[in-house]
Amino acid sequence: MRRLVVWNLMTLDGCFEGSQPWDLGFHETVWGEELEQYSLQHEAGTLLFGRRTYEGMYDYWSKATGPIADMMNGIDKAVASRTLTEATWNNTRLLKGEAVETVRALKSEDGNDVFVFGSADLLDSLLGAGLVDEYRICLAPVVLGDGNPLFKPGRKVNMRLQGSRQLKTGGMILTYAVGT
Amino acid sequence: MARLVFGMNQSLDGYVDHDAFAPGPRLFRHFIEEAESQTGSLYGRKVYELMRYWDEDHGDWEPEGAAFAAAWRRHPKWVVSRTLRSVGPNASLIEGDLEGAVRRLKAGHDGEIEVAGPELAHSLTELGLIDEYRIYLHPVVLGHGKPYFAGPRPRLRLVAHDEIDEDTLRLTYVPA
Numbered sequence: 127m128r129r130l131v132v133w134n135l136m137t138l139d140g141c142f143e144g145s146q147p148w149d150l151g152f153h154e155t156v157w158g159e160e161l162e163q164y165s166l167q168h169e170a171g172t173l174l175f176g177r178r179t180y181e182g183m184y185d186y187w188s189k190a191t192g193p194i195a196d197m198m199n200g201i202d203k204a205v206a207s208r209t210l211t212e213a214t215w216n217n218t219r220l221l222k223g224e225a226v227e228t229v230r231a232l233k234s235e236d237g238n239d240v241f242v243f244g245s246a247d248l249l250d251s252l253l254g255a256g257l258v259d260e261y262r263i264c265l266a267p268v269v270l271g272d273g274n275p276l277f278k279p280g281r282k283v284n285m286r287l288q289g290s291r292q293l294k295t296g297g298m299i300l301t302y303a304v305g306t
Numbered sequence: 307m308a309r310l311v312f313g314m315n316q317s318l319d320g321y322v323d324h325d326a327f328a329p330g331p332r333l334f335r336h337f338i339e340e341a342e343s344q345t346g347s348l349y350g351r352k353v354y355e356l357m358r359y360w361d362e363d364h365g366d367w368e369p370e371g372a373a374f375a376a377a378w379r380r381h382p383k384w385v386v387s388r389t390l391r392s393v394g395p396n397a398s399l400i401e402g403d404l405e406g407a408v409r410r411l412k413a414g415h416d417g418e419i420e421v422a423g424p425e426l427a428h429s430l431t432e433l434g435l436i437d438e439y440r441i442y443l444h445p446v447v448l449g450h451g452k453p454y455f456a457g458p459r460p461r462l463r464l465v466a467h468d469e470i471d472e473d474t475l476r477l478t479y480v481p482a
Contacts, residue, residue, distance in 0.1 A: 138320065138441070138454075138455060138462075138479075139320040139453060139454075139455050140318065140319040140320040155461050263318075265477070266461075267461050267462040267463065267464050267479055267482075268459075268460065268461045268462070269455040269457075269458050269459045270458055271455070271457050271458030271459075272458065275319065276319070277318070277319040277447045277449070278449075279449060279450060280449045280450065281319075281447055281449050282446075282447060282448060282449045283318075283446065283447040284445070284446055285318070285445040285446065285447075286445055286472075286473060287445045287469070287472065287473045287474075287475060290467055290469065290475055292464065292467050296463055296464040297464075298464065298467055298475075298477060300443075300475070302318075302445050
């Protein structure tokens with residue numbers, strides 16, 4: 127089974143974006159050379175997105191340049207959606223239907239880890255079905271108060287701490303294995 | 307001048323909950339050492355009423371319970387409440403002007419004064435009186451609860467991170 131790893135920046139009060147969709151201003155508090163390097167050095171085989179994150183990522187990265195843009199545009203990608211009819215971003219396949227089923231099938235293929243960015247709605251379904259193996263979170267030293275939570279209200283998860291790393295910018299990269 | 311430190315156990319989704327985080331032996335030992343070196347505790351009513359557990363001896367408390375209780379009973383507790391009429395041993399009520407009272411406390415003592423819970427910490431944050439935030443981050447998502455931070459706040463500066471036991475990370479932040 128391929129492992130499914132979640133990677134997100136998160137505020138101290140558990141938010142992955144502000145009150146407006148795609149409000150990622152808080153990223154500036156931790157972004158820098160170290161985080162850029164970290165983003166390029168992952169071992170992902172496939173990036174998986176829910177529809178909303180896919181559409182925003184496609185829009186942004188297909189117009190961007192630089193090493194991260196090259197990586198994002200070139201790497202194998204998949205979008206899990208019941209409503210999309212096609213995925214036009216380079217090297218992206220559409221997983222049509224119920225995400226729990228299509229992602230379970232994706233995990234049972236051969237290949238390196240599946241990484242998920244953003245995609246909080248998709249992640250909530252996958253978490254409920256026991257399909258998430260690891261969380262990698264970069265904790266930003268801010269509190270938004272009214273942002274969008276990475277973990278949906280009511281969701282309970284037990285994890286084990288696997289590692290922690292402090293960045294020069296004051297971000298903390300935390301790695302957790304899901305399940306005890 | 308004493309430093310005011312707001313330290314609590316917190317879930318990954320940002321909540322404090324006195325029931326959810328039964329500390330393991332190493333974390334509990336850490337809390338005993340903190341209690342032994344603190345100058346005093348500044349509490350809101352709810353946390354004070356929970357902590358009064360340590361004013362009594364309990365047959366079924368954890369192995370080091372007596373050590374924690376001894377340390378906690380030894381140092382003064384200052385309780386911020388408009389509704390409490392009386393407090394227990396080695397405790398006094400803070401009434402009236404919160405800012406004035408806390409400034410006097412800090413000026414009149416050295417070392418560290420711990421603060422809890424989140425509502426009182428928020429009032430003191432707004433007054434610029436908290437010197438340090440210690441988040442004991444546990445690898446659990448609770449789904450609901452009282453937030454450690456009662457409101458938004460601008461960026462903090464991370465000064466240290468320590469693995470207290472195999473699951474608990476203590477993150478220390480100061481106002482930037």
